[in-house]
Structures are given as C-alpha cells and as structure tokens.
Amino acid sequence: MKTYNYSELTASDIQKLVQRNVDPANEIRTIVEDVIANVQQHGDKALLDYALKFDKVELNKLYLDKAELAEIAKAISADQKAALETAYSNIYKFHQTQLKTEDKVETMPGVTCWRELRPIEKVGLYIPGGSAVLPSTFLMLGIPARIAGCHEIVVCSPPQKNGKVNAFIAYVALMLGIDKIYLAGGSQAVAAMAYGTETVTKVDKIFGPGNQFVTKAKTIIQSTTTTAIDMPAGPSEVLVIADETAIPAYIAADLLAQAEHGIDSQAVLVCTSADIAQKAVAEVEKQLPVLPRAEIAKLAIDNSYVVIAGSLSEAMNFSNQYAPEHLILATNSWEQITGSIVNAGSVFLGNLTPESAGDYASGTNHTLPTSSYARAYSGVSVDSFVKKITFQHITREGINNIGHAVEVLAELEGLHAHRNAVSVRKQ
Numbered sequence: 001m002k003t004y005n006y007s008e009l010t011a012s013d014i015q016k017l018v019q020r021n022v023d024p025a026n027e028i029r030t031i032v033e034d035v036i037a038n039v040q041q042h043g044d045k046a047l048l049d050y051a052l053k054f055d056k057v058e059l060n061k062l063y064l065d066k067a068e069l070a071e072i073a074k075a076i077s078a079d080q081k082a083a084l085e086t087a088y089s090n091i092y093k094f095h096q097t098q099l100k101t102e103d104k105v106e107t108m109p110g111v112t113c114w115r116e117l118r119p120i121e122k123v124g125l126y127i128p129g130g131s132a133v134l135p136s137t138f139l140m141l142g143i144p145a146r147i148a149g150c151h152e153i154v155v156c157s158p159p160q161k162n163g164k165v166n167a168f169i170a171y172v173a174l175m176l177g178i179d180k181i182y183l184a185g186g187s188q189a190v191a192a193m194a195y196g197t198e199t200v201t202k203v204d205k206i207f208g209p210g211n212q213f214v215t216k217a218k219t220i221i222q223s224t225t226t227t228a229i230d231m232p233a234g235p236s237e238v239l240v241i242a243d244e245t246a247i248p249a250y251i252a253a254d255l256l257a258q259a260e261h262g263i264d265s266q267a268v269l270v271c272t273s274a275d276i277a278q279k280a281v282a283e284v285e286k287q288l289p290v291l292p293r294a295e296i297a298k299l300a301i302d303n304s305y306v307v308i309a310g311s312l313s314e315a316m317n318f319s320n321q322y323a324p325e326h327l328i329l330a331t332n333s334w335e336q337i338t339g340s341i342v343n344a345g346s347v348f349l350g351n352l353t354p355e356s357a358g359d360y361a362s363g364t365n366h367t368l369p370t371s372s373y374a375r376a377y378s379g380v381s382v383d384s385f386v387k388k389i390t391f392q393h394i395t396r397e398g399i400n401n402i403g404h405a406v407e408v409l410a411e412l413e414g415l416h417a418h419r420n421a422v423s424v425r426k427q
C-alpha cells in the first residue's frame with residue numbers, strides 16, 4: 001500500500017487523496033442514462049433484456065411470489081436461520097427506539113405547534129446481488145420500513161444464474177412478511193421503481209446500496225422524477241485511525257473486510273505509529289492471498305493507501321476531510337477523540353469492535369453514505385422511511401397574541417392578502 005506522510009501533504013494533495021469513484025469522462029452516467037431511458041420507454045421488456053445482457057439469465061417472469069420464495073427458503077440450515085434471527089432481533093431493537101413521538105410546543109399563549117410522523121406510503125428496496133448477494137442489506141432496509149409502517153414495500157434484487165434469488169434472500173423476505181421480489185438489478189431496477197413498469201410499482205422513495213451503476217441511477221432519478229432516494233450509498237469503504245495501541249492483525253482484517261466488497265472499494269489506514277502501520281501492511285499481505293475473493297480485494301487494496309500522522313488529532317483531521325462511510329478507532333484512547341469526529345457514516349470504537357459486527361448483527365444500519373457524502377447525509381434509519389408533518393393550532397387568545405407580528409411582517413414584504421388573513425380573524 002502506498003504510504004504518505006501527513007506533514008508533507010499539501011491541501012491539494014489531500015483533496016486528491018480523499019476523492020473516490022469519480023466519473024470524469026461520464027462513462028457510467030452515459031451507460032446509466034441509456035438504461036433509464038430504455039426502461040422508461042419499454043418497461044418490463046427492457047428489464048428482461050437487461051437481465052439477459054448484464055446478469056446472463058433468460059427470465060420468463062420478472063418476479064418470485066410468496067409460494068416460490070417459501071420453497072427456495074427451505075434450503076437454509078438451522079444455524080444460518082439462527083444467525084439471521086440474531087441479526088433481525090438486534091437490528092429491530094436498535095431501530096425501534098428511533099420511532100419517537102415529539103412533544104407539542106406552545107410557542108406563545110394560544111399558539112401550539114408540533115410534528116407527527118407518517119410513513120412514506122410506497123418504498124422501493126434495492127438488495128445488491130452482483131458480485132455478492134447481501135441478505136443482510138435486506139434486513140437493514142426491511143426492518144426500518146416495517147417499523148415505520150410503510151404500506152407498500154417493493155423489493156428488487158438481481159437474478160442469480162438460476163433465474164431466482166438465493167435461499168437467504170428468500171428467507172429474509174419471509175421474516176419481513178414480503179410476498180414478492182422483482183428479479184431486476186443495477187440501474188434498470190432503480191429506473192423501474194422510479195418510473196414504474198407494467199409489473200413494477202412506481203415508488204415514492206428508493207433505498208439501498210449498490211455498485212456505481214446503481215448509485216448513479218439513484219442520483220439521476222432523484223432529479224428527473226418525483227421519487228426520492230435515501231442517499232448515495234456506493235462502493236464500501238473504511239478508514240482506520242490507529243496508534244501504537246492498535247493490533248496490526250486486526251487492522252489488516254478490517255481493511256480487507258471492506259476491500260473484498262468490490263474492486264472500487266477503498267480501505268485507508270491513518271496511523272500515528274510508522275511501526276504499527278508497517279506491521280499492518282505486512283499483515284494485509286499475509287491475510288489477503290488466502291481469501292476466496294483475493295482477486296477483488298487485491299485490486300481494492302491497490303487503490304488504497306496509508307497516511308502516517310503526527311498525532312491522533314492530525315489523523316482525525318484527515319479522516320474528517322475524507323468523510324468515511326466507516327470509521328474505526330483502533331486505539332485504547334478512543335474516548336478522548338470521539339468528540340472531534342465531524343464527518344463519518346458509522347463509527348467503531350476500540351480494538352475489539354470489528355466493522356463486520358455492524359455490517360451484520362450488532363443493531364446499527366449498514367446502509368451508509370460513501371464517497372464523502374457522509375459530510376451531509378446520515379445512514380438509513382427509521383427516520384428515512386417517514387415524513388415529519390408539522391401541525392399548528394391557534395386559539396382566540398393565540399390569534400390576538402401573534403396577529404400583530406404577522407401583520408407587520410406581511411406588510412414589510414408587501415403581501416397584503418397575507419396580512420388580511422390575520423386581520424379578518426383578530427377581534
């Protein structure tokens with residue numbers, strides 16, 4: 001892994017280092033725009049054609065129904081079932097606490113304001129299934145959607161070679177009470193949920209991570225349709241901040257865990273100890289070749305790097321500019337530095353907290369902003385599946401109390417009809 005010294009980096013060097021997955025020649029955009037236009041024009045037929053072109057499978061039907069899912073799910077073992085149940089239970093417990101009723105506020109006597117939650121009616125969940133099928137993502141999206149009370153949940157996932165989804169995706173569908181899965185992947189799935197086709201319902205908001213095609217499609221449709229998106233959740237990434245108390249083998253395992261997601265993933269180590277950094281890189285070289293996905297992980301590691309920082313505060317400075325999807329604090333001093341985290345999707349504290357725990361089963365959501373979008377976006381939560389509608393009620397006393405201020409403000413904006421709407425009510 002290429003190593004840089006933080007003290008030698010200029011502001012523009014840092015700018016270059018923290019950039020990822022840029023599409024300067026608009027190659028991804030061009031492909032995705034074409035796919036979107038095709039799905040918009042040809043609906044289901046385009047989805048079937050793309051299944052053949054990209055997923056190499058000829059489908060005779062675009063979805064699996066409840067009976068088919070139940071049959072596929074039978075292949076799952078007791079141990080696998082138990083692991084999914086543990087994940088379900090922890091994710092459910094953590095997300096359930098996010099559903100909060102807010103207090104009413106009397107801003108002045110007789111003027112009361114409050115907010116109430118309403119579920120987004122139709123939501124679309126994208127479950128990745130290209131280079132790895134991710135049933136964990138189905139739990140991460142389906143559980144908060146169910147807790148929020150969304151009425152219609154449309155699910156798309158790429159068809160596997162046998163023209164179906166795997167047993168784990170089918171089992172999670174049963175756990176979540178979801179009766180249908182559309183066999184569509186990539187940007188075509190996003191387009192189908194944004195525009196609707198003969199069989200796929202148009203949804204109000206699309207959720208879920210995916211590769212660069214999926215992410216680009218989400219960012220395009222949010223400006224060309226009335227369908228919203230959760231966030232740009234693209235190729236996985238991790239930044240590990242480590243000091244002399246970190247354990248090189250653990251750091252390497254965490255870097256490789258995200259590197260194995262895809263060749264466009266990135267794993268960055270920012271370390272205050274040159275010795276630990278060197279040992280961690282040696283560990284990466286030792287652990288990598290024996291991974292079944294070594295080829296993928298190697299390309300991602302080639303696209304990753306190490307920064308040697310003078311102090312934990314310098315390391316955090318770099319991390320805040322990088323705005324990682326996952327931030328691991330591999331130091332016994334983590335309590336002293338959490339307050340200085342400004343930009344990160346999800347944070348893992350201390351040497352015994354692997355990021356994989358959050359990916360699968362600790363309870364937090366793993367659908368998180370990548371490519372520095374953690375500067376402004378949060379990960380998926382129950383909040384992502386609801387709207388917060390404001391309400392207000394004004395009494396006779398209230399209209400007399402607030403009336404004058406509104407009349408003056410309407411007057412100064414030259415909006416007399418606004419002023420009159422108050423004046424006619426005042427006594």
Ligand SMILES: NC(=O)c1ccc[n+]([C@@H]2O[C@H](COP(=O)([O-])OP(=O)(O)OC[C@H]3O[C@@H](n4cnc5c(N)ncnc54)[C@H](O)[C@@H]3O)[C@@H](O)[C@H]2O)c1
Pocket residue numbers: 031054055127128129130131132134137158159184185186187188209210211212213214233234235236261262265325366367368369370
């Ligand atoms: N940020 C997060 O929260 C998060 C969570 C989980 C996974 N991820 C990321 O999700 C991604 C999953 O990617 P994946 O590829 O395995 O699965 P995917 O389901 O995102 O994409 C597979 C689909 O991409 C389309 N595709 C493939 N090649 C194409 C091409 N040349 N042109 C147009 N479309 C093409 C195909 O339709 C295929 O079905 C990984 O990058 C992983 O890191 C991110």
Ligand SMILES: N[C@H](CO)Cc1c[nH]c[nH+]1
Pocket residue numbers: 134136137235236237258325359366367368
């Ligand atoms: N690390 C991914 C989020 O970037 C989530 C995931 C799913 N399965 C394994 N990992």
Ligand SMILES: [Zn+2]
Pocket residue numbers: 236257258261359
């Ligand atoms: Zn992961």
